[in-house]
Amino acid sequence: MEQRKYFLGCNYIISIVDGKWKPSIICSLGLGAKRFGELRHYLEKLYGITPAEKVLSEQLHQLIADRVVRRTDYGVMPPKVVYSLTDRGVRLKKLLIQMTEFAEQIQDDSVSFMYGSDEMKGISRPNHK
Amino acid sequence: MEQRKYFLGCNYIISIVDGKWKPSIICSLGLGAKRFGELRHYLEKLYGITPAEKVLSEQLHQLIADRVVRRTDYGVMPPKVVYSLTDRGVRLKKLLIQMTEFAEQIQDDSVSFMYGSDEMKGISRPNHK
DNA sequence: CCGAATCCTAAGCGATACTG
DNA sequence: CAGTATCGCTTAGGATTCGG
Numbered sequence: 500m501e502q503r504k505y506f507l508g509c510n511y512i513i514s515i516v517d518g519k520w521k522p523s524i525i526c527s528l529g530l531g532a533k534r535f536g537e538l539r540h541y542l543e544k545l546y547g548i549t550p551a552e553k554v555l556s557e558q559l560h561q562l563i564a565d566r567v568v569r570r571t572d573y574g575v576m577p578p579k580v581v582y583s584l585t586d587r588g589v590r591l592k593k594l595l596i597q598m599t600e601f602a603e604q605i606q607d608d609s610v611s612f613m614y615g616s617d618e619m620k621g622i623s624r625p626n627h628k
Numbered sequence: 629m630e631q632r633k634y635f636l637g638c639n640y641i642i643s644i645v646d647g648k649w650k651p652s653i654i655c656s657l658g659l660g661a662k663r664f665g666e667l668r669h670y671l672e673k674l675y676g677i678t679p680a681e682k683v684l685s686e687q688l689h690q691l692i693a694d695r696v697v698r699r700t701d702y703g704v705m706p707p708k709v710v711y712s713l714t715d716r717g718v719r720l721k722k723l724l725i726q727m728t729e730f731a732e733q734i735q736d737d738s739v740s741f742m743y744g745s746d747e748m749k750g751i752s753r754p755n756h757k
Numbered sequence: 758c759c760g761a762a763t764c765c766t767a768a769g770c771g772a773t774a775c776t777g
Numbered sequence: 778c779a780g781t782a783t784c785g786c787t788t789a790g791g792a793t794t795c796g797g
Contacts, residue, residue: 503739504739545635611632
């Protein structure tokens with residue numbers, strides 16, 4: 500087992516959440532545990548595009564390695580596997596919400612976001628059709 | 629001028645600070661404005677390695693484009709150019725410190741950091757030789 | 758002293774096809 | 778259903794060289 504070395508602690512956090520879909524995965528699972536396919540379709544409803552299966556799989560496994568996400572295999576046929584946030588994941592999600600709120604404060608015309616911090620908290624349930 | 633679109637606000641923040649040296653640049657300039665070469669040598673003292681000039685230059689310009697860093701050219705000969713944090717940069721640095729504190733909370737044996745949140749705040753002045 | 762220009766390698770991400 | 782295997786494009790970042 501080898502040790503990973505970072506300049507700053509924030510570099511470590513950034514490395515955990517850096518990945519196109521990772522914040523959305525954490526956010527989604529924070530609103531409820533989901534199966535692999537469920538997660539894909541949930542993300543598609545939110546954004547209109549789906550992560551490639553390979554990419555979703557990769558990023559999930561990285562989050563598992565960083566102990567942010569937990570994988571529960573029910574070992575039945577047909578397969579049933581559920582992903583959910585660990586304790587660390589729940590705390591990380593709160594940090595992501597803080598970051599999102601900061602983003603909304605400094606936001607200007609040059610950027611836009613598809614999903615807001617209130618929605619991350621589950622305050623508003625969007626009607627994505 | 630085109631608009632950048634992100635899934636979540638935190639994706640925007642992550643894109644701003646994602647870059648091997650960016651958090652360290654923001655942290656360093658937060659302790660005082662610096663010239664290009666000064667910044668390089670400061671980082672070298674902290675970490676024992678220097679960013680390639682091209683990389684430091686790139687990441688500085690990206691931070692300028694994101695209005696986190698300000699470049700002040702005194703237009704004299706020999707050249708004197710100073711980099712410092714904007715208002716947005718100062719606020720972003722506070723967020724980075726929060727992230728670093730979170731990292732220190734969840735830290736375990738598998739990771740280590742070369743510079744701590746207290747040092748980011750300027751509380752302790754390390755004696756790097 | 759303050760960089761820009763070029764070349765190179767590794768990693769991120771997507772599309773497609775296939776498996777237990 | 779829940780993924781893995783393969784391919785190919787694009788970007789990040791380091792090494793090196795050159796210019797005002």
